Amino acid sequence: MTTPVLRLGTRRSKLARTQSKLVGERLTAVTGIPVELVDIVTEGDVNRAPLVTMGGAGVFVSAVRDALLRGEVDFVVHSLKDLPTTPEPGIDLVAVPGREDPRDALIARDNLTLGELPVGSKVATGSPRRQVQLEALGFGIEVIGIRGNVGTRIEAVTSGAADAVVLANAGLRRLGETDRITEVIDPLQMLPAPGQGALAVECRAITATSTDQERFIAKALAELDDAESRACVIAERAVLSRAEAGCSAPLGALAEVVEGDAGLELSLAAVLADADGHLIRHSVQGRVVDARTLGEELADLLLERIDGNLPTTMSTKGA
Template sequence: MITDAPIRLGTRRSALAQAQSQQVADALAKVSGRVVELVPIVSEGDTNRASLSEIGGTGVFANRLREALVAGDCDILVHSLKDLPTQEPAELVIAATPERADARDVVITRDGTPLQELPGGAKVGTGSPRRIAQVRRRAPRAEVVDIRGNVDSRLARVESGELDAVILAAAGLARLGSESTLHREYLGFSEWPTAPGQGALAVETLADAPADLLAALADLDDEDTRLAVTVERTILAGLEAGCQAPMAAHARVRDDEIRVRAVVYEPGGDRRIGVDVTESLNRGYIRRNGSGNGANAADGADPMHAIRAFGMSAAHRLLEQGAADLLPRE
């Protein structure tokens, strides 16, 4: 049934969540011709100030939003994809993955000192187990401080001198339009791969949502982004590790190939196990049968099956090298 009623978009209340949700709202309003309203929702991750490693990072930002969607309090959700558990509830579907922003991590300092050159005792703030392990490898003399808080509060701790550096996502800084004068060091993927799904957004709705809403959301989907994040999240699922595991996976699509680099870290940073593999794409099949957002081929075939198989193969290679010994189980 086609309706002109506003589309209600559920989002966390943080400045970053609302900024990225507003971007999706504007794009959806343009393709659907309908008003899109933001519906702020408070999640456990917004109210519990304990470390993510203590409260369990998997789903801590998503669960309350999903409850609101199922209850009918909103029509769609916008998540940072890296915060979503890999197991999708049967009643929900990721209906769109818009074009990915910069997926790199950024080191923020007062004076531009590169991370690996920070002096002994320098304090580096991050709450991510993956980043903690990476910092311990890149800057072993530095002290890692487990922090929470929004982007502005983290930047303020560097400006005040409480911390010498923080590690942030480039995508978040860009979406907020941060104009901080602090120095930025962008970290390359070869030595500093990032979290599965980092830089990407997921637009989630009910699996039985109205056809016109699903069609409008499909217009927001970016094929290269969906291919890449599907590989990354399949690796995470294959390792049976949660969103806060000390592991990284970043995939890039170029022409008719997809390449992924995935690394599992020992929490202390002493050991790491990695793979770097490339696979050819059959784009014609994918485009003919849908990009994986719930549209299946007429014969029931899953057009993303080969992509997930590629990701699972990479996960198996990591496990064969002993990655399970480094990971907490989900």
């Protein structure tokens, strides 16, 4: 099958286009076919209301997926943390490329770290997950809301509107903004959003009526999939789904493939805020092939901690 160009649907932000370009270049290396970026405006791009008031999950992906289903583009790329946890009919998550650093990062005035910020310092974030974890550190900082692209958020610090801002390290690395980072935040202090740092590559689901081109694209995109990255995000998103939390809910999760007693294992940690803002942390470890089950098990344990008012931190070794 030959086609002159493959159309990649993406949000129009600088970060989204940068991420999509990276995937497009990898696909061209596999197929020899050039990739054309097609900008798509989403609700999250034009509505500056807090994400939680907009429904959270889907505000950055619905319009992009609609363009895919209408046949206006051949495949799409998202930040995986923006995807709703429920499958979208007619669309397959065909690849999760190798993941960038999933941790959060701080950009602060005077090159300060979180622990060095004076009491009363204003730290900006649009994420309830980051807010509750920042407040739980007990540093006496004031968390303020912010929306906008990476440049807009960094400007809040340079203009003096905020003393610091917390952003995804992965996005800063992809944009070449690492020189602005004053601290990469340890997951022991702040767990990232499920799927943070990973990309999601979607195409139309293959059915009996799919065209040769659709089959060709799906097969080529599958070559970009990284098995370890996919296992980690499956586990993290299973925690999110089982806990019935949207992408703006105060829940963080991070999975890593580590060397265990019997070979490679999946280590999964998560944090969930209860109704009073208290943080419940838990972790499990088990077989990589059981990623989804481990995530669901961890969510159940978190919810049990909250419902039973049990100790807020513990760890379990899975089978």
